[in-house]
Amino acid sequence: MKLSTTLALAAAASSASAHTIFLSLNGGAVGDGVRVPTYDGVRKPITEVTSNDIACNGGPNPTTKTSKVITVQAGSSAKLTWRHTLTSAGSDVIDASHKGPVMAYMKKVSDATTDAGPGAGWFKIAEDGLDSSGKWGVDRLISAQGVQTITIPQCIAPGQYLLRGELIALHGAQNAKGAQFYMECAQINVTGGSASKTPSSVSLPGAYSASDPGILYNLYSGQKTYTAPGPAVFKC
Ligand SMILES: *[C@@H]1O[C@H](CO)[C@@H](O)[C@H](O)[C@H]1NC(C)=O
Numbered sequence: 001m002k003l004s005t006t007l008a009l010a011a012a013a014s015s016a017s018a019h020t021i022f023l024s025l026n027g028g029a030v031g032d033g034v035r036v037p038t039y040d041g042v043r044k045p046i047t048e049v050t051s052n053d054i055a056c057n058g059g060p061n062p063t064t065k066t067s068k069v070i071t072v073q074a075g076s077s078a079k080l081t082w083r084h085t086l087t088s089a090g091s092d093v094i095d096a097s098h099k100g101p102v103m104a105y106m107k108k109v110s111d112a113t114t115d116a117g118p119g120a121g122w123f124k125i126a127e128d129g130l131d132s133s134g135k136w137g138v139d140r141l142i143s144a145q146g147v148q149t150i151t152i153p154q155c156i157a158p159g160q161y162l163l164r165g166e167l168i169a170l171h172g173a174q175n176a177k178g179a180q181f182y183m184e185c186a187q188i189n190v191t192g193g194s195a196s197k198t199p200s201s202v203s204l205p206g207a208y209s210a211s212d213p214g215i216l217y218n219l220y221s222g223q224k225t226y227t228a229p230g231p232a233v234f235k236c
C-alpha cells in the first residue's frame with residue numbers, strides 16, 4: 001500500500017472513530033436491502049435537519065444502492081443492526097459518549113428500490129430515549145451489541161416501505177447544529193398487514209427543527225427528562 005493511502009486511511013479511521021451505521025436488517029448481510037454509506041472513512045453525521053440527507057442519509061455520505069427488498073411480516077419484530085464501521089464486531093457499536101435516543105420510522109412507497117426517501121409520508125414506529133435511571137437508548141443499544149429490536153405495526157397496509165433507523169448523538173447538542181444524526185434506510189415489503197389504520201405522517205426534512213428541545217439539548221446539565229424530536233409513535 002502506498003504511504004499516502006496509509007495516511008489517508010489512518011486519518012479517516014480516527015475522524016470516524018465514534019460514528020455508527022445501521023447496516024443490516026434481520027441478520028441479513030451488510031448492505032443487503034439497507035442503503036449503507038459507500039465507505040466508512042468519509043462518513044459524517046448529518047447535522048442539518050432541513051437537508052434532504054436527514055431522510056435516508058447521502059450528501060456527505062454517498063450511499064450504495066441495493067436491489068434487495070426484504071420481506072417483513074406485519075406485527076413481527078424486526079432487528080436493526082448498528083455498528084461503528086461496515087466491518088465492526090458487535091462489541092463496537094458506537095462510542096459510549098454518543099448518548100441519545102434510538103428511533104425508527106417508516107414510509108409507504110411504490111418502489112422501495114427507487115424511492116429516494118425525502119418528502120411526506122413518514123411515521124414513527126419506535127422511540128427509545130432517556131429512562132428514569134438515566135440510561136439512554138444508545139446505552140441499551142450498546143448493551144444489545146448494536147441490535148435495535150422494534151415491532152412492525154400489524155394494522156398498516158401491506159406493500160413496500162422504507163424503514164429508517166435513526167440515532168441522535170447529543171454529546172455536542174448544547175450548541176446549535178451540534179446534534180449528530182445517524183440514519184440509514186432499509187427497503188422492505190410488508191406482508192400480512194390488516195390495513196385497518198392509516199398512520200398520520202410527517203415530512204423529512206420538515207418534522208425537525210434545529211431548536212427542538214430534543215435537538216438543542218444539554219446532556220451535561222443534569223436534566224432528568226428528554227423529549228425526542230418528531231411525531232408521537234404510531235400505535236395500532
Ligand atoms: C411483496 O409481497 C407481496 C405479497 O407476498 C408480493 O406479491 C410482492 O411481489 C412482494 N413485492 C416485493 C417487491 O417483494
Ligand SMILES: [Cu+2]
Pocket residue numbers: 016017018019020098169180
Ligand atoms: Cu461520532
